[in-house]
Amino acid sequence: MKPLFKAFGTAVAVLAMSGAAWAQDPIKIALIHGMSGSAFEAFSKQSQTGFELGLEYATDGTMEINGRPIEIIKKDTQFKPDVARAALAEAYGDDEVLLAVGATSSGVTKGMLPIAEEYEKLLIVEPAVADSLTGPDSNRYVFKTSRNSSMDMQAQALALQPDENLYVATLAEDYAFGRDGIAAFKSALDGSGATLVTEEYVPQGTADYTAVAERMFNALKDKDGRKVIMIYVAGSGDPMGKISSMEPDRFGIEISTGGHILPVLPTYKRVPGMEGAIYYYYESPQNEVNDWLVKTHQERFDSPPDFFTAGGMAAAMAVAKALKTAPDYDTETLIETMEGMSWETPKGTMTFRPEDHQALQSMYHFKIKVDDAVEWAIPELVREIKPEEMNIPLGREN
Incomplete structure (x- = not known):
């Protein structure tokens, strides 16, 4: 072999070897969730389980994916914004992850957004909800x-079938999730003729709802028409149970709230017939992905998948679709790939809206059914609320 051709052959061999080595480099993904320090830990655990099942x-x-193993790096935010920011920076910098997924609390997640921009790397928000x-x-x-607060509240408003005969008092926690949710609910009622008579906000972790319930009773009790207290509380404290025990029905007042995780649904047995909207209940969606999730989760954990398990799986399947589709893993290429991308999830098809990167998706109108043979109240499906039925405002425009 002549020296020139020998050198060329050596170079090709080196490139082939380096290419093979690159092909085996892991795709690193960080899961940034609060795993300690809050009642929301259950949400985080479900989300991470769902993410791992989704990748599977x-x-x-x-x-x-593309011959490269996936490496998941888990980090605990402790539900503290400063810890979350540091954890995300460490994942992007020291751990050199391709992208991150998180977090659980809307307030904590909001503090992470600038870190993604600083490092110019992707952050997939799951399961935090706030529109902001x-x-x-x-x-x-x-x-x-x-989903976002507008989806929760658009669907909740549709479930209430608002008109000029409806009077509503709202109760929410005083942070991003609650404030954004009630703002979205008010927007959803616009033009319906319904009247929002009062808004009440309580600190996270509130346990005593006596005073706030009395204020809502007083605001509603003399109204002529249908009177509803709409509760939008994600944390503990059982506001629905405590308010219902104060007998709002003596004033003709109903309670309505969105669906919740399975451990909370037994408390809904106190409100048979209540209607509302839910993000996910394992019996509601009818598709192959959900069938697999329900079957697999039942086999491995002896329980059906929950609210945020489905969300974690949806996030994983979005990541997988993007990585399978993109010609390379440069951040700009991934952004271009994901804008407008549709993919399948346990809830059916989701689509990233190009303008603000919110995943548009279905919600479910339910009516509470009580079956003594079932541990929890069943949010029986009334109908699927399709994305096109909800007027979800644009957040940020590119």
């Missing part, structure tokens, strides 16, 4: 697979 489903059990996470203070590196 999307890769046919190989946990590889794709709002003016967000950025182009943020995509959101979780």
Whole structure:
């Protein structure tokens, strides 16, 4: 072999070897969730379980994409914004992850958004809900697979079938989730003729609802028409149970709230017939992905999948679809791939809206059914509320 051709052959061999080595480099993904320090820990655990199941489903059990193994790096935010920011920076910097997924609390997650922009790396928001996470203070590196407050409240308003005969008092926690939710609910009622008579906000972790319930009773009791207290509380404290024990029906007042995780649904047995909207209940969606999730989760954990398990799986399947579709893993290429991307989830098809990267998705109108043979109250499906039925405001425009 002549020296020139020998050198060329050596170079090709070196490139082939380096290419093979690159092909085996893991795809690093960080899961940034609060795993200690809050009642929301259950949400985080469900989300992470769902994410791992979603990758398993999307890769046919190989946990590889394009010949590269997936490495999941888990970090605990402790539900503290400063800890979350540091954890995300460490994941992007020291751990060199391709992208991150998180977090659980809307307030904590909001503090993470600038870190994604600083490092110019993707942050998939799941399961935090607040509209503001794709709002003016967000950025182009943020995509959101979780539903938002507007979806919760648009669906809740549709379930209440509002008209000029409806009077509503709202109760929410005083932080991003609650404030954004009630703002979205008010927007959903616009033009319906319904009247919002009062808004009440309580600190997170509130346990005594006596005074706030009395204020809502007084605001509603003399109204002529249908009177409803709409509760939008994600944390503990059982506001629905405590308010219902104060007998609002003596004033003709109903209670309405969205669906919740399975451990909370036994408390809904106190309100048979109540109607509302839910993000996910394992019996509601009818599709192959959900069938697999329900069957697999039941086999492995002896229980059906819950609210945020489905969300975690949706996030994983979005990541897998993007990584399988993108020609390379440069951040700009991934952004271009994901804007407008549709993919399948346990809830059916989701689509990232190009303008603000919010995943548009279905919600479910339910009516509470009590069956003594079932441990929890059943949010029996009334109908699927499709994305096109909900007027979800744009958050941030690119």
